[in-house]
Amino acid sequence: SQTIHQWPATLVQPVGSPLSLECTVEGTSNPNLYWYRQAAGRGLQLLFYSVGIGQISSEVPQNLSASRPQDRQFILSSKKLLLSDSGFYLCAWSVPSGSYNEQFFGPGTRLTVL
């Protein structure tokens, strides 16, 4: 069966510090991978998605970046965090050939920037 992991679960970082969040998927090959941010009252905002190693599409201009160094690994990074980067970050995967793009979510990372 497929499993998706995210870490850390919670993170408190000062403004201006770097960020690295990691997501890994087990039990599937060549998944589509996604990073979302969820802020209170604003639903899920798609940040990045990837259809393969090294292939990243950015949805929202910001000071975040994503990388996919391995087939089942997706990393969200920032060189300098802003207060507005606080939120709940979710990684998700989907089957590339899925007809309705069902996405499976990880447990999330709650980031607080102070």
Place this chain on the structure above:
Amino acid sequence: QKEVEQDPGPLSVPEGAIVSLNCTYSNSAFQYFMWYRQYSRKGPELLMYTYSSGNKEDGRFTAQVDKSSKYISLFIRDSQPSDSATYLCAMYGGATNKLIFGTGTLLAVQP
């Protein structure tokens, strides 16, 4: 206008009540409609999906899609305190390969 509109609630009901959760949308290209349930501080999990118009039932849950009105609903029968969560609608179809989510409705079922 947002592509998907969803009342954020909160919606509070007594145990055993029938709950109706709704979303409206503007993009007529959407063909796949999903409902996710998200418990506090957890990732969303897929509850149900439907294709095009019609109803789909799974236990106490019924998903309904009316494409002519661009309106989807999730009904929960005999609601339980364990149903307390945020419910997000999501849609997919057309030229985009992205799921478009509603903002979520917070549901509290009181014992």
